[in-house]
Amino acid sequence: MAKLVQFDRTGGPEVLAIRDVATRAPGAGEVRIRVDAIGLNRAEIMYREGGYFYQPVFPSTLGYEAAGVVEAAGEGVHDFSAGDPVAVVPAFSQSAYGTYGDSVVLPASAVVPRPGNVDAVTAAAVWMAYITAYGPLAESGQVRPGDHVLITAASSSVGLAAIQVARHVGAIPIATTRGAGKKQRLLDAGAADVIVTDDEDLAARVAEITGGTGVRLAFDPIAGPGVETLAKGIGPGGHLVVYGALDQRTTPLPNARSFPALNTSTYTLFEITSDPERLRRAVAFINAGLASGSFAPVVDKTFDLSDIAEAHRYMEANGQVGKIVVTVTHDDTTS
Template sequence: MPDTAKTVKIVRFHKIGGPEVLQFDELPLPEPGKGEVRLRVKAIGLNRAESMFLHNRYLESPVLPSTNGYEASGIVEAVGHGVDTSWIGKTASTTPAFSLNQYGVYGEVAIVPIHAVAEYPAKLSFEEGTSIWMQYITAYGALIYYGHLTKGDYVIITAASSSVGIAAIEITKAEGAISIATTRTTAKKAELLALGADHVIVTEEEDLVARVNQITANQGARLVFDPIGGKGIEALAHATAVLGTIFEYGALAMEPTPYPLFTALSKRLIIQGYTLRDILADPIKSQDAKKYVFDNIVAGKFKPRIDRTFPFAQIVEAHRYMESNAQIGKIVVTL
């Protein structure tokens, strides 16, 4: 049954900063407009993009006061004009197919466009249901749609303990390819191996290029999946195979990323900037991506890993934990 409260708590921020600028605003219960639905939120999946947005280091700058959040799961309780009323009462989650300056899901309810709503496999909990689309579709777009990942390919996955990194490990395994995960310290090595990584390189202790050459018999990796950027791209280029592709899908290094010209020339490398927006902006690509994720979850090949959950009242603490980089997998806020 729909909640009849006339006001709801929505998390917004009124100035740029860290987690501490997030605040609970009591606002009138919003009504969905044309092409929109209102989701009664049960769980929120946090993403690094939202932290970057909070700090004004993202692809778009916040218009204050701003909402935040791409991924939530819950129950559709109201629909706007033009939306099939059969959605009412359905359990669903949101895909990151919108601008954070137009929509956000940090709240007791979320107004989102219907094209950003998807049903997920019934065997998943609310916590798991909010932990699939961003990570799996991000990895799918680079590795499957653009990278044409095939059996026997070597794939370097940096920042491998993130939810997207773990999704990339699972996709690589599902396609019969070989994952080379990287992590800065030994703290997460055993867990990454347990999660299915074929090889793990501890970059603060091992030479990345030497280890990749050892693993690949000096051939290098055909695909590199990197959200870090920065000067580390030089080593990644040296570790990439001739005619290989480096997908840059983030800027966690927060420093300029030099173009490795001579290595790219000698190996005829492709260095491709990529975000999942390209997949989600196209109805056919989006449908194919969601089906790929859905089917692999049902088949048991993909299982979202939740590192830790926080109650809604502790969303600031959840953001602080995300910025600590201690997690392996997804951080989820529950309502």
């Protein structure tokens, strides 16, 4: 038997239940993984609440990230064998697969080898954050050495990864946070400057930091009317990349009737994880950064799988700096 987190209706953390289900054999193109750690993401909260861009199919599991060891490989899977340490990248729908459990079946296309020197907790904190940052900041070519990059909601796991990726490509990361309590931690994490938006005028501070040139790219998971404020800090010909919708209000098209010209786009990491060649490049880039020490995932707090609802409540409180990881304890005396 396997333990899986499932829910039968949308709602708060209380809808999550840990259930014993029959362990199934992986089908063609699938692997079964013994899960040792699970990375939590804001997308899973939105999915649980019914506010994600697709809806749950009940009973639904959830989860995009995990790390563990291959238990079995299905037909046609040649890259993985039982005993291989692996991690999971977000490359599937939560309505079809999920990582919240102690033994889960996933598409082999969403599984990547885990270097022996990377522990499960660290590996579970990598892929959503760093692939999300990799696309606009590294792969796109929009950010050049010496460019300023504005990273909003910078204390999130993606925000912290974006600071590190920006540094890795030679750019200058400017972080934002609503309150002053996280400012020093963001500076310690590598931000060149931090703007406390509850206390400071964002556009004025960006102009001061950049010498009036503005940033080359603003990287934003919030959306909503606030993008018009972000646009004031972007230099001519710069880029606004919106990769989330934490603000559910309508997002205007900034600078539509004014100068300077602004390139505005949305982005999700699925653009990369659904394309084998792009994913291959992303994995190579991120593994190189991990090996060199340029990339070091920040884990804020860990919870046991039995406390999954409490882990979701902690994420909803928005107090963390970095990744929340759920660890899985296995009873090896039973099958």
